[in-house]
Every structure is written in structure tokens, then in C-alpha cells.
Amino acid sequence: MAKNDLQGTLDxxxxxxxxxxxxxxGYGIVVHIQRASDELLKVEEGSLYPALxxxxxxxxxxxxxxxxxxNRKAKYYKLTAVGRKQLRAAExxxxxLVRGVRAILHYA
Amino acid sequence: xxxxxxxFNLFSKSEVARDIDAELQSHIDLRIEExxxxxxxxxxxxxxxxxxxxxxxxxxxxxxxxxxxxxxESIAADIRFAWRQLVKNLGFAATAVIVLALGIGASVSxxxxxxxxxxxxxxxxxxxxxxxxxxxxxxxxxxANLSYPDYLDWKRQASTLSSLDxxxxxxxxxxxxxxxxxxxxxxxxAGFFRTLGVQPVLGRDFNPSEDQPQAAPVVVLSYxxxxxxxxxxxxxxxxxxxxxxxxxxxIGVLPKEFHFAPRGNAEFFTPLVATAASACLMRRSCHNxxxxxxxxxxxxIQQAQAEFKAIAANLERQYPASNRGQGASVxxxxxxxxxxxxxxxxxxxxxxxxxxxxxCVNVSSLLLxxxxxxxxxxxxxxxxxxxxxxLLRQFITEGLLLVGVGxxxxxxxxxxxxxxxxxxxxxxxLAQMPYLNDVGMNLHTLFFALVVCxxxxxxxxxxxxxQLTLGxxxxxxxxAEGSRGASGLTWRRFxxxxxxxxxxxAVVLLVGAGLLGKSFYRLLHVELGFEPNHLATVxxxxxxxxxxxxxxxxxxxxxxxxxxxxxxxxxxxxxSSVVVxxxxxxxxxxxxxGRSYDGRHNEVNxxxxxxxxLQTIGASLQRGRYFTDAEDASKPKxxxxxxxxxxxxxxxxxxxGQRFGDTSLTPTSIREIVGVxxxxxxxxxxxxxxxxxxxxxxxxxxxxMTLVVRTAGNENDxxxxxxxxxxxxxxxxxxxxxxxxxxxxxxxxxxxxxxxAAWLVGGxxxxxxxxxxxxxxxxxAYSVSQRTREIGVRMALGAQRANVYRLVLRQSGRLTxxxxxxxxxxxxxxxxxxxxxxxxxQPWDLGTLMVVALTxxxxxxxxxxxxxxxxxxxNPVEALRxx
Numbered sequence: 001m002a003k004n005d006l007q008g009t010l011d012x013x014x015x016x017x018x019x020x021x022x023x024x025x026g027y028g029i030v031v032h033i034q035r036a037s038d039e040l041l042k043v044e045e046g047s048l049y050p051a052l053x054x055x056x057x058x059x060x061x062x063x064x065x066x067x068x069x070x071n072r073k074a075k076y077y078k079l080t081a082v083g084r085k086q087l088r089a090a091e092x093x094x095x096x097l098v099r100g101v102r103a104i105l106h107y108a
Numbered sequence: 109x110x111x112x113x114x115x116f117n118l119f120s121k122s123e124v125a126r127d128i129d130a131e132l133q134s135h136i137d138l139r140i141e142e143x144x145x146x147x148x149x150x151x152x153x154x155x156x157x158x159x160x161x162x163x164x165x166x167x168x169x170x171x172x173x174x175x176x177x178x179x180x181e182s183i184a185a186d187i188r189f190a191w192r193q194l195v196k197n198l199g200f201a202a203t204a205v206i207v208l209a210l211g212i213g214a215s216v217s218x219x220x221x222x223x224x225x226x227x228x229x230x231x232x233x234x235x236x237x238x239x240x241x242x243x244x245x246x247x248x249x250x251x252a253n254l255s256y257p258d259y260l261d262w263k264r265q266a267s268t269l270s271s272l273d274x275x276x277x278x279x280x281x282x283x284x285x286x287x288x289x290x291x292x293x294x295x296x297x298a299g300f301f302r303t304l305g306v307q308p309v310l311g312r313d314f315n316p317s318e319d320q321p322q323a324a325p326v327v328v329l330s331y332x333x334x335x336x337x338x339x340x341x342x343x344x345x346x347x348x349x350x351x352x353x354x355x356x357x358x359i360g361v362l363p364k365e366f367h368f369a370p371r372g373n374a375e376f377f378t379p380l381v382a383t384a385a386s387a388c389l390m391r392r393s394c395h396n397x398x399x400x401x402x403x404x405x406x407x408x409i410q411q412a413q414a415e416f417k418a419i420a421a422n423l424e425r426q427y428p429a430s431n432r433g434q435g436a437s438v439x440x441x442x443x444x445x446x447x448x449x450x451x452x453x454x455x456x457x458x459x460x461x462x463x464x465x466x467x468c469v470n471v472s473s474l475l476l477x478x479x480x481x482x483x484x485x486x487x488x489x490x491x492x493x494x495x496x497x498x499l500l501r502q503f504i505t506e507g508l509l510l511v512g513v514g515x516x517x518x519x520x521x522x523x524x525x526x527x528x529x530x531x532x533x534x535x536x537x538l539a540q541m542p543y544l545n546d547v548g549m550n551l552h553t554l555f556f557a558l559v560v561c562x563x564x565x566x567x568x569x570x571x572x573x574x575q576l577t578l579g580x581x582x583x584x585x586x587x588a589e590g591s592r593g594a595s596g597l598t599w600r601r602f603x604x605x606x607x608x609x610x611x612x613x614a615v616v617l618l619v620g621a622g623l624l625g626k627s628f629y630r631l632l633h634v635e636l637g638f639e640p641n642h643l644a645t646v647x648x649x650x651x652x653x654x655x656x657x658x659x660x661x662x663x664x665x666x667x668x669x670x671x672x673x674x675x676x677x678x679x680x681x682x683x684s685s686v687v688v689x690x691x692x693x694x695x696x697x698x699x700x701x702g703r704s705y706d707g708r709h710n711e712v713n714x715x716x717x718x719x720x721x722l723q724t725i726g727a728s729l730q731r732g733r734y735f736t737d738a739e740d741a742s743k744p745k746x747x748x749x750x751x752x753x754x755x756x757x758x759x760x761x762x763x764x765g766q767r768f769g770d771t772s773l774t775p776t777s778i779r780e781i782v783g784v785x786x787x788x789x790x791x792x793x794x795x796x797x798x799x800x801x802x803x804x805x806x807x808x809x810x811x812x813m814t815l816v817v818r819t820a821g822n823e824n825d826x827x828x829x830x831x832x833x834x835x836x837x838x839x840x841x842x843x844x845x846x847x848x849x850x851x852x853x854x855x856x857x858x859x860x861x862x863x864x865a866a867w868l869v870g871g872x873x874x875x876x877x878x879x880x881x882x883x884x885x886x887x888x889a890y891s892v893s894q895r896t897r898e899i900g901v902r903m904a905l906g907a908q909r910a911n912v913y914r915l916v917l918r919q920s921g922r923l924t925x926x927x928x929x930x931x932x933x934x935x936x937x938x939x940x941x942x943x944x945x946x947x948x949x950q951p952w953d954l955g956t957l958m959v960v961a962l963t964x965x966x967x968x969x970x971x972x973x974x975x976x977x978x979x980x981x982x983n984p985v986e987a988l989r990x991x
Contacts, residue, residue: 026131027138045135045161049128050170070141075131 009062010043010051012094015087018061018079025066025074026052052077060086128171132164136545146313163493186505192808193506198476198634203513204471208564210875211467212518215460216557222453223556224547225446231365232441233305239409240444241272241399241416244435247695247711247798251437253395256382258431260421262399266418268400268412273300276380276397277371281651281842282337283350286829288650289843290516291333292539293351293376294368300377301328301362303402310334311345311360326379327351328360333375344908351376353653369445370398372542373535392430393771395695413438429771433709448857449541451944452865458938459617465614468564470879471510472571473606477890478574479503488836500573507568515561522557523549533862542564546895574602607880607887608927611968614880615931615960616938623939623949624866630948631862632853637797638688639726642679643816643849644823646830648841650811661741661809664838667898669718671833672817677826680818683805684720685714687814689852692791692798700757701767712753713790713800716808720747721848722785724818730754732783732867734765740806747779751787753799793858794947816849819957823848823940865945877967880927885971888920892975900981900987908982916979920972928961935960951969 017032018024024032029052030043055061060083066076079087136157161167169182196199229235242251243258254262263272275296280525281288301313308328318326319904326348329338338344348355356378368374377698380389380397388394403412424431439447479486486499530547538544555572629879648668655661665683672681686694696714699705722729731754735746746766752762766981769778805813815834817824834841853859892899899912939951949956 025134025138027135030135031142038564045132046163046167046170048133049135053128053171058147072137072141073130074134074138075127104894 008090008093010047011055012087012090013041013043014048014051014055015060015079015090018077019084019087023066023076023078025068025076027043028078055083058086059083070103115911121518123711128168129164129220129561131252132161132167136164138565147981153728160822163492163969166956169498180704183501183505186502189502190506190693194509197478200474200769201510204474204510205517207879208468208510208514208916209517209521210922211464211514212557212560212564213521213525214875215457215464215560216519216522216553217529218453218456218460219556220522220526220547220553221529221544222457223550223552225449225453225541228543228546229444230305230543231363231367234984235441237403237405238441239269239403239412239438240441240500241269241401241412242437243395243420244437245433245709245711247581247709248692251439254397254399255392255395255430256389256397258420258434259390259397259399259422262416262419262436266401266412266415268404268407271299271303271406272399272401273297273303274310274380274397274399275300275368275370277374277647278378280351280376280378281353281649282376283353287839288651288842290647290842291375292370292371292373293378294374295378295379297380300400304401306362306366309362309363310342311358313360314379319381321381321383323379323381325351325354326359326485327356328362328377329358330375330377330500331364331366332361334361337375351378353651361842367539367542369542373539383853392427401438402662409438409440420667428707432707445543449861451942452861455620455942455945456752456865456868459620459869462617463876464564464615466601466610466617466876468567469606469610469613471514471564472567472881473883473886473932475503475507475510475568476571476603477886500569503572504565504569507572508565511561511565511568512609514564515557519549519554519557520838522553528763529864534860537857540857551867568612569577577855585694599769603887603890604923607883607923608930610876610880610883611924611927611964612931614876615871615928615964617876618960618964619932619935619939620942621870622960623946623951623953624862626949626953626956627945627947628859628862628866631793632861634789634793634948636688637727637786637788638854640849642821642823643725643817644819644826644846645832645852646815646827646834646846646851647844648683648813648815648834648846651840651842654840655811656807658741664841665718665805665809665813666737667837668815671837672815672830675826675829675833677820678817679820680720680724681815682718682724683813683815684718684721685716685805685810685813686790687816687850688725688788688790689856690790694793697771698768699771699773699802701769701773705771707771710757713798715790715800715802716805716813717802718805718813721816722788722802724816725789726818727785730773730786731762732781734783737806739804743807744805745776745779746782746804746828748783748785748802748803749781750785750797750800752797753801754784756799782956790855793853809913824849862945862947877964879972880964881967884923885974887923888916888972889975889978891919892916892979893926895979896982896987899921899982900984903984904988912980912982915975916976917969917972920968920976924965924968930962931944931964932952932957932961 011032014029017029017036021028021032026045026048030045033041033043037041052061052063056063056077059080061077062080063075063077065073068074139157139160140150140153143156144150148156230238232238239255240251241262243254245252255277256274259272268271273293274298278293278295280291280293282291296314298316298319301308307313309331311328313328314326316452319321329344334340334344338347341347344358344361347358349358350356360378382389388396401412403409403708413436413740416438420431420434420436424434489499490496526547527548530544531542533541579858649662650664655664669681669683672678692713694714695711697709698712699710719735719739720736730751732748735748740747749763757763758766763784765780767778767780771776784800788800789795789797790800791798815830817826817830818824827848831843834843847855854863899907899915902915903912935957937953939946943951
């Protein structure tokens, strides 16, 4: 349970996004999460970048500078092997949480 | 990110920061680009992006904060910033650092003494199980000595001790190339070192048979004696030395750390041998030994005490003549050695602790005032995105930096102070307190210093924390003009409480210093019963082999006195077996002729003096006559008594012509009282006057005497002449401890301890007075500066200058009165606890309390007069316009 806090959820969203779309910059991650969640989830930039930096330090993601489609410099992140493993664990944790919360909500 | 990358980050913070900045910037650019694509105007797009993104600086800080290694970097930045802040505000920083250094230095240096004396264990095996075992009598308030026959009985019967041994002070004349030198020694029973659990570093200690009468004479050396008298020769064991004419074999050398406080300067340790020659050891009534025992496992001091009391009671029944009134005392050896110095050291440590407390309170209120005046800066930083913790960390860093610098200075000051205090200890004092040889900075004291610093640091971090928390919303309000309302008031209340604490502590220290100073004065001005100025004293020791016969001793003493009296500048000279102020003891039990006797021991000080000794020291004859030189062994035995003896045993009667002798009235012991002298202080300055008898030296001569000389001029100058005059008579005679009566008085351990305590606590109190008054000034001045507008309004509405003065002085008067009142109550309590240290002074000494209250009160009023004046000179128009 301990991992299922908000920060853990942000990590999960970022890792999942990277696993689905491959290499992506921070802005791209924000936009993708917003679109893919039908505008339900908005990621705060103020939380995203510290999270990315932390995940990079933990070795879950790797970064490199690259160019966008419009020829702009941006820092691209991609999942590492450790990150993939972490994603599986985070997904399992989240499923666990959702099942638990749903069970509570539907309890009659 | 690899470890090496992280470490690299640590050294290239700007690199990482640039990287993050670039990334955040690219994020903002991407958003602007998208908005433009959606058809929004460039300005609008830019604005939206920035608003959405929030504070880029704060975000960067947070991203950097994720980098564990970079946390260190930001702390370093804090320290640099704190340092700049302190340097910018040098007056504040210097004050705080000096105040802290004083507090820390004082407490650490006192602790160094406490550590050496009270914390470090005695240098024996399992010292907690060692006990001092002695007899007690009504004559002495402290434990008395033990007689050898009693010791043998005690040793045989004791079941609570695994071993019991005895020691007694001794002195020898050591034969050296330059003549006979007196050396301090200790006579010990053979098992003494085994009981203490001390192993010699060279050779061995005594065999059980070596304290038997037929044993060959042997000696164990102290480490210092071996190093200095025998140049540390490795082959010393087995060599022979001449001790008072007796060739003695050296069998061992004691370890360097060994010391024995009752005779700390003892260099030679010899077995205590009971032979017919050592008459005292054969008598049950001659008490000259002290016992040291080791408790059996599981036995407490109280159990041993109970057992020895029972044994002593048995002996009392068995030998009523000698043992009547002789009880037993068992106390831990540490207590016996350190009992006198413990209360003084603890009082000094408390004094230093109070000074430290006042210093810390002072610095925290300085910090509070400062952080109050930095309210704007804090608010601004908060508005720019600094988090609560980030701000707090900045304050804590500043506090730690202050403590760090103050602590380092304080430790340096303590290092110097301990050296100076130790240098002030005389050789005699160190001989009585050998454990103080180890005083100095060591791991214990450094640890203590660290604890003190940590305590101070915690306090200084707590103050801004409280303020930020109490100030709460004030953090953001601070930017607004004139927002000095609630939080300023909260702080002012807090600051006022702090000042009351400071004032109360200052009162306690001042009262303590006053009482100790008064005690010291009383001690030095105690009624001596003799005239101490212009008296020179020197111990004279006749070599016992050459002066074995009483006639030889009489002739020598006579010849020496004759020579001395003919020296220029000498007004009078005399000798005594024990010189004045040496301590009560060397007593005699007397029984009066023609009175019924119930066997009680009438114990009196016994002194053998030359015919003109009492005139020499300036005692005064109350009745009868002095004895003369002619009254020697061939004449009837005579004696002089002091007034205390006359008061006690001849109340309302004329003692002249009365006679007394020993407890069995042996005919040769009976003497006739020919005169009464005033009460001369034979004991220490703080000891009571007890009955004393003065016998003519010529009727009971000895090889040891103290020569006392009254001079016309400076008594110091005559000392070398005295010694050469004695040597001129016979170079074989040795002299020792040449000094003056004035030095004996001021150098006595009682005087030293009282003087040191009075001066140190006085110093602490002076500092506390200054600190507390400065603290009060700070609070009043701050409060006036905060109330400028209010005062302006009051004056605009017609308040007179006198009213403004009253307004300010009333505030400080209230604080002072409160602080002084609390302090006086506390100080009476503290003085009652430290009652043992007072001499001739009551803890509630009204004079001292009043002087302290007045001193502090007037100093406080003076300190608040300046801000009051400033308040009264406020121009109402300007004060109001300034808002």
C-alpha cells in the first residue's frame, strides 16, 4: 500500500507514457497524459520535472538532448530496463489499489 | 545517474542548473509554439505559458533538491550566505560569538576540573569497591585515625571486607651527595598495593613477611621519584638508598598514573613495621593510621559500616581505658578523597552552567531581534518561492555557524583557562589533589563541549522556528507596510520572558558571588589569636641517629634558637612541635588530679613548645606565667593551657596550680598548670577552637620541630639566612617547607578553595550582570523602536515627555522587579543547597541580597534610561509622517 500515494501515481503515468510512446520530452509527456486521459488528468510542471529528475537518478529513465519536429532543442526521456521492471511493479501496485478501493466503494 | 555523475554534479552545480534551466525553457517554448499554432497572439501565448508553468526558479530549486548530492551544495550555499550575513552585520556577529565563546569556555574549563576530579575513576583496580576505614571520636567532626592494635583486631574480625590494610604519613632524610634531604613518604602495611590493585611497573610490591620486625628494610618508589631522583635508571631494582641513615633496598617502582591523594607527594613507600622502637604502633591509644579496605562482592558500604561499628563497640567494652568513645567510620574511598572538593566543583560547574544559559538566552534574543528586523527579507524570499523549510534551514544554518565559531573560540578559551587555573595551583595544593595533574582538554572535555554546542545550536534553531510558526501568516504579511502588529507583540512577550530569565540567573550568580566573597573575607579575618605578620617559619629535622638522646635534642634546639636570636632583624624566635593553623590533632587524653574519673576521654590538642614560642607568635597570657628555659626534665613538670581548656574543665574556677596527667595518672605524666593563654588558632581557618595544652619542649623534646621567627623587616628575606644559620650549627640537620605565616594563611587549601570559588563565581556574576543588562536594554530599545508611532500618537494627543519616560521605565521596571524577585527566591534556595561552601555567612544574608538587588536594579534602570530618552525625544509630527 505504501507505494500507492500520489507521487507513485505520477511515476506510473510517466513510466507508462514512455513505455507506450518511446522517447519523449517533458512537454510531450504533459500533453500526452492530458489527451490520453480525456483531459481528466493534468500534470503540474512543478511536479513533473522533479519527478523526472528523481527517476533519472534512480536509473528508471535515461535522457538525452534532441530536436523536435519543429527543430527546437528539447530533452528526451526513454525507459531503461530497470524502468520497465519498475513499471510492471507500479502497475501491479496500482491494480491492487484500484481493486481494493473499488471493493470498498461497492461494498453493500 | 551513476555515482561518479553525482559527484561530478556536486562540483558542477552550475552545469546541472543550466541544463535544468534549458530544459524548463524548452518546455515553455514548446507550449508557446503550440498556442501560436492554435492561433493565439504571441503575447497572450507567452503569458499563458508562464502562468501555467508557475515559478521557474522554484521549480528549478525543487528539481535540484531531488539531487541528493546537490543538497550538500545548497547547504554550502546557505553557509556562504549565512557567513555573508554575519560579516555584513559584524557588530551583531561579534557580540554573539564572544558571548557564546565566554559561556562555552567557562563551562568547558570548569568541566575539565570536574572530569579530572570527579568523573575519572581513581587509578586503582575496581575503585568503587574500595573503602576508607577509620575510627571516630567526639573530638573530630571528620573521621579520626586508627590505632595499630585496633587495626589488627579489625582486620582479624572483618567479614565484609576481602582485605584491609593501613597507611600512615612518614618522612625520611634521604642521603644524597649534597647532604640529607627530607622526602615525603608513606608507611603502608604489606598488602596495601594488593588491596588497591596496583601493580608496580618495575620490580614487585611488598611480600606479606616484609612488614614483620625482623624483615630487611625495603622501599617502593613513586614513578616521579624514580624519574627525577634516580634519572629513570632501568636497573634501579636491587639498588640501595640511605633513608634516615638506614640502608634500604629498592624493590619496585609504581606506575605513572598512580596517585594517592591523602599524601599525594609521597615518593617513598615503606612497610609499616611494628617494633618496640615505634612506640605509637604498640599502643592502642595512639592513633596515627588510616585503613583502606576492599569490600567483598555484593557488600555495601552501609553493611561494612554496621559491621565495623559492632566490632568497635566490642573493643570499647574490651579495652575501656583506650577505646572509650572510639567508633568506626566506613566510607567509599572516592568520597574520602574528594568529599571536600566535590561541592565546590559542583557549585562552580553550576555557576558556569548558569553563565552559559544566560549567554545562550542572550544570543537567542539577539537572533530574534535580528530575524524580526529581517521580516521583510524573509517575506520577499517567501514570495519568490522559498519554502517554509528552506527559510527555516537558512536560519538554522546561521545559528549553527554562530555556534560553530563561538564553540571553537570557546574551546580555545577553555584550553587557555584550564592551563591558567592549573598554574595557579601551588605545589602543596597539587600534592593534596594529585588527580588535578591530569586536568586538561581530552576526549571527555571535547565531548562535553560538543554537547554544549549541540544544546546551544538546538536553542538557536528553536527560536526562529517558534517565530516563523507563531508569526505564521506574518510571513506573507511582512511585505505589507506597518504590519508590526500581532507577531511583533508575540515576539515582544517572548523576549520579555527571556529577559526575566536572564535577570533571575544574574541575581543567582551575583548572590552566589556575594556570599562566597563574604565567606572568604570572613575566613581571612577569622580571629587567629596570634599576630600573623612578620612571622617566618621553617621545619627543622634533626637526624635521629646523631640526636637519639633527649639531652642532645635539647642542646641542639637551644643552640639553634640562640644563633637565630642573634641574627640581625630577628626580634624573637621559638619552636613548636606543630605550628599554628596546621590543624587540630596530635591530641592527648587528660585526667585531672583530685577529681573523680569516669574513664571518658578528655581530648585536647597537645603542643610541645619552647619557652618563648607563645610570646614569639604574639599570643597573650591571660593568667599565671609562661614557663622558662630553665624548666627542663630536672624540674617539676609544668603546662600552659588555653582559654577553651579552662572554660571546658574549670568553669568559674582558677585553674592555676591544678594538675592533670594521662588517663591512668602515671606519676611521670602529671603536670601543674602555671598559666592560661588566649585561644590560639591551632586548627585550620575554618576549624573550631578546641582545648589545648602547651608543654615545655625542654621537658619532652623531639627531633622534629617547627621554628617560628618574628622579624623586624620583611619576613621573606630572612628565610635563606635562617637555613644557613641552622646548617652552620650542623650541616647534618635538614630543613623543610620554609615559608611565611602570611603565605601559610593565603596558601592553605581552605583559603585557596574559598578564594578560587569566590573569584570564579564573581567573574561569572560580573559577566552575567553585563549580559542581562544588555539583554534588558535590547528588549526595551526594540520595544521603543516598535512603538514609535504609538508614542507619536500619544504625544500628539497631549502626553508629556514625563509620561513617555514613565511609560518606558514602567515596562523595564516591571521586568526588572520580576526578574530580581524570582532571582532572589532562587538564590536563597541555591545558597541553602551550597551551604557547605559558606563560612560565617547565612544563605539568606540580608546585606548581600539587598546589595545585589540594588546593583542589578540600578544597572537595569540605567540601561533602560537610554531608550526612554530616545522615546521621549520622538517628534510626534515626524513619527506620524513616517507611516
